[in-house]
Amino acid sequence: MAKHTLSVLVENHAGVLSRVAGLFSRRGFNIDSLAVGVTENPDISRITIVVDGDDYTVEQVSKQLNKLIDVIKIKQLDRSESVSRELALIKVNATTTTRSEIIQIVEIFRAKIVDVSKTTLTIEISGGSDKVAALEDMLKQFGIKEIVRTGMIAIERGNRHIKANNDNEE
Amino acid sequence: MRLTGAQAVIKALEIEGVEYIFGYPGAAICPFYDALLDSGIKHILTRNEQGAVHAASGYARVTGKVGVCVATSGPGATNLITGIATAYMDSIPVVAITGQVSSELIGKDVFQEADITGATAPFCKNNYLVKKVQNLPRIMKEAFHIAGTGRPGPVLIDIPVDVQMKDFNFEYPETVDIRGYKPTYKGHALQIRKIAEAIGKAKAPVICAGGGIINANASGELVELAERCRIPVATTFMGIGSMPSRHELNLGMLGSHGVYPANYAVHNADLVIILGARVGDRAMGTARKIAEKAKIVHIDIDPAEIGKNIEATIPVVGDVRLILKDLLDIVAKGNVDKWNEAIQKIKREHPLKSGQESGQNWVKPQYLLTLLSEMTAEDDIITTEVGQNQIWAANYYNVRKPRTFISSGGMGTMGYGLPSSVGAKIGSQGQRVITVGGDGSFQMSMQELGTIKQYKLGIKMIIFNNSRLGMVRELQKKQYRGRYSQVFLDENPDFVKLVQAYGFKGERITVNSEVRGALERMLADDTPYLLECMVDPEEPTL
Numbered sequence: 001m002a003k004h005t006l007s008v009l010v011e012n013h014a015g016v017l018s019r020v021a022g023l024f025s026r027r028g029f030n031i032d033s034l035a036v037g038v039t040e041n042p043d044i045s046r047i048t049i050v051v052d053g054d055d056y057t058v059e060q061v062s063k064q065l066n067k068l069i070d071v072i073k074i075k076q077l078d079r080s081e082s083v084s085r086e087l088a089l090i091k092v093n094a095t096t097t098t099r100s101e102i103i104q105i106v107e108i109f110r111a112k113i114v115d116v117s118k119t120t121l122t123i124e125i126s127g128g129s130d131k132v133a134a135l136e137d138m139l140k141q142f143g144i145k146e147i148v149r150t151g152m153i154a155i156e157r158g159n160r161h162i163k164a165n166n167d168n169e170e
Numbered sequence: 171m172r173l174t175g176a177q178a179v180i181k182a183l184e185i186e187g188v189e190y191i192f193g194y195p196g197a198a199i200c201p202f203y204d205a206l207l208d209s210g211i212k213h214i215l216t217r218n219e220q221g222a223v224h225a226a227s228g229y230a231r232v233t234g235k236v237g238v239c240v241a242t243s244g245p246g247a248t249n250l251i252t253g254i255a256t257a258y259m260d261s262i263p264v265v266a267i268t269g270q271v272s273s274e275l276i277g278k279d280v281f282q283e284a285d286i287t288g289a290t291a292p293f294c295k296n297n298y299l300v301k302k303v304q305n306l307p308r309i310m311k312e313a314f315h316i317a318g319t320g321r322p323g324p325v326l327i328d329i330p331v332d333v334q335m336k337d338f339n340f341e342y343p344e345t346v347d348i349r350g351y352k353p354t355y356k357g358h359a360l361q362i363r364k365i366a367e368a369i370g371k372a373k374a375p376v377i378c379a380g381g382g383i384i385n386a387n388a389s390g391e392l393v394e395l396a397e398r399c400r401i402p403v404a405t406t407f408m409g410i411g412s413m414p415s416r417h418e419l420n421l422g423m424l425g426s427h428g429v430y431p432a433n434y435a436v437h438n439a440d441l442v443i444i445l446g447a448r449v450g451d452r453a454m455g456t457a458r459k460i461a462e463k464a465k466i467v468h469i470d471i472d473p474a475e476i477g478k479n480i481e482a483t484i485p486v487v488g489d490v491r492l493i494l495k496d497l498l499d500i501v502a503k504g505n506v507d508k509w510n511e512a513i514q515k516i517k518r519e520h521p522l523k524s525g526q527e528s529g530q531n532w533v534k535p536q537y538l539l540t541l542l543s544e545m546t547a548e549d550d551i552i553t554t555e556v557g558q559n560q561i562w563a564a565n566y567y568n569v570r571k572p573r574t575f576i577s578s579g580g581m582g583t584m585g586y587g588l589p590s591s592v593g594a595k596i597g598s599q600g601q602r603v604i605t606v607g608g609d610g611s612f613q614m615s616m617q618e619l620g621t622i623k624q625y626k627l628g629i630k631m632i633i634f635n636n637s638r639l640g641m642v643r644e645l646q647k648k649q650y651r652g653r654y655s656q657v658f659l660d661e662n663p664d665f666v667k668l669v670q671a672y673g674f675k676g677e678r679i680t681v682n683s684e685v686r687g688a689l690e691r692m693l694a695d696d697t698p699y700l701l702e703c704m705v706d707p708e709e710p711t712l
């Protein structure tokens with residue numbers, strides 16, 4: 001099984017997200033992550049979906065999604081041809097002795113400290129899933145109190161872009 | 171033009187050419203029913219909302235138009251669900267209009283509130299909760315467009331009662347443009363050429379014709395292709411009627427409940443041409459095996475069906491009628507004479523049962539249906555319930571024209587037969603409508619006898635009474651070592667007396683020798699009639 005990223009343009013109505021999510025559960029597709037946000041056109045939202053499955057499954061997912069009237073366009077993004085990011089906020093235990101070590105790790109990862117308390121540090125990291133996972137791994141030893149992650153978002157490299165009307169390349 | 175939301179809905183129905191609607195009122199849909207009084211649209215009051223949606227579906231299937239049903243909020247709307255799912259599975263165009271509680275109360279669990287758009291999303295091609303009255307014209311236009319085009323299906327429109335009452339400036343859009351919905355109609359020319367080549371080379375081709383042929387009105391093209399290229403045809407359950415049942419090239423129904431010649435051909439072909447069929451498990455449960463032996467051509471208007479259940483060698487997305495037309499311009503017969511001889515031989519060796527020999531103690535459904543086929547006209551319409559009665563009708567009744575065999579295929583919904591015959595009768599051009607049912611299924615919708623009485627619909631009802639949920643009994647016999655559980659209906663009512671209570675004629679017969687006379691009496695006039703036929707509880711389906 002491999003991970004596939006689908007970039008889906010949908011009408012920005014109430015209820016669209018539940019239709020998309022409902023379709024996944026009803027057809028037995030597994031979603032790794034799902035992120036929604038409005039696009040440059042306020043009538044249209046983009047859902048970035050990471051699906052776990054073989055080629056058959058991904059084809060089925062795209063075709064079934066395409067049947068939803070509110071789905072305008074779907075594109076499967078090629079890993080090497082796109083930039084993908086997710087954002088995580090990690091709250092980790094910090095004592096006077098561990099604090100500087102944590103700060104060093106944060107710097108190596110080019111992450112940011114966004115909040116401090118006497119006993120914790122909150123770190124913001126954005127990057128590919130691997131990078132986020134690697135930081136999480138490094139911070140485990142200090143005791144992670146909480147992690148909040150967004151789903152993955154992705155955009156094509158170069159001058160290509162996905163538009164609601166048919167010309168998706170220029 | 172200033173109209174209220176309710177008047178706008180009616181106006182839209184009129185513009186869409188709707189003559190009949192099927193429904194049931196309630197508080198949340200009252201503004202609509204009030205506006206209906208000022209319209210020429212005829213409303214059929216069924217006895218349950220499920221009857222209304224099934225009737226709309228029967229009407230749609232007979233006429234080829236979009237069927238319309240109406241219900242109130244809450245329980246009215248939820249009573250539609252089975253019918254909506256039934257229409258969805260069989261790709262039947264239906265628009266369902268439901269009343270909803272007042273906009274500002276939505277989400278507060280008020281009296282008769284149900285989230286019907288949420289509940290029906292999995293079974294609707296699309297659905298709408300109308301929040302602004304100004305959106306109603308566009309939504310109505312889109313709903314009819316979506317239901318009736320591409321792969322047809324049900325669309326539900328949920329309208330809060332306050333939206334129905336608000337007035338606004340009504341203007342009906344002339345065109346629709348939905349950026350997320352652009353069905354493909356024209357087939358890819360290169361792919362079509364590949365099909366022609368494959369047919370030219372094939373030694374053992376077979377066509378598998380599905381309900382898509384009927385939806386696309388492509389029967390003429392199907393028969394022409396089969397005849398011109400001498401390709402035998404197996405139909406799916408939904409494909410019954412796509413080619414006359416007794417056409418020499420028609421091998422009958424395919425699949426677990428089908429007949430040997432059809433299944434033989436599909437499993438021994440070198441080219442299987444699937445036309446407007448979704449390769450469902452009941453028709454082609456062994457899809458993988460079939461594809462190992464044969465090249466597969468798959469033509470369907472729904473791209474999602476291609477590659478879902480069978481890998482196609484030559485897939486084509488589009489309207490099957492247009493594609494067959496293009497194909498007929500270039501296709502030529504292959505070297506198929508030997509194959510046809512073999513297939514005809516198999517057909518002769520595996521004839522349908524006559525049911526004649528053993529009808530001394532019971533009525534044999536096979537015999538009755540064969541005889542009925544001789545006594546009906548080619549335009550007469552048959553609807554069925556679900557169970558053994560349905561499979562007997564599918565295999566033994568001679569269906570001569572598309573849109574004359576109406577039955578719930580994908581969902582297998584008991585209680586579909588009687589209400590769909592209501593819609594069929596209303597949609598028919600005066601043809602006879604005969605509904606074939608089982609004692610179990612009939613009792614799931616028999617309240618619709620009231621509708622039949624009220625609108626004086628001369629529907630002929632044949633019940634195969636085996637005092638059993640026969641098909642389930644058979645399953646328990648075969649797969650549960652005869653441990654019968656809850657399949658006994660020995661305390662059935664007297665069905666003849668039951669219809670007499672509605673003022674209908676009826677008759678009970680118990681042996682084959684009574685069948686001809688009884689059918690003659692039943693078919694003598696155009697009034698409602700029930701013929702109860704006592705059938706051996708042990709009678710097998712196949």
Ligand SMILES: Cc1ncc(C[n+]2csc(CCOP(=O)(O)OP(=O)(O)O)c2C)c(N)n1
Nearest residue numbers: 557558559582584608609610611639640641
């Ligand atoms: C609504 C619904 N409930 C249950 C079933 C399962 N089921 C399939 S066939 C059948 C028996 C039908 O009995 P009857 O109408 O008497 O037909 P017969 O098989 O005896 O001809 C049942 C219960 C169904 N198809 N639909």
Ligand SMILES: [Mg+2]
Nearest residue numbers: 608609638640
């Ligand atoms: Mg029965």
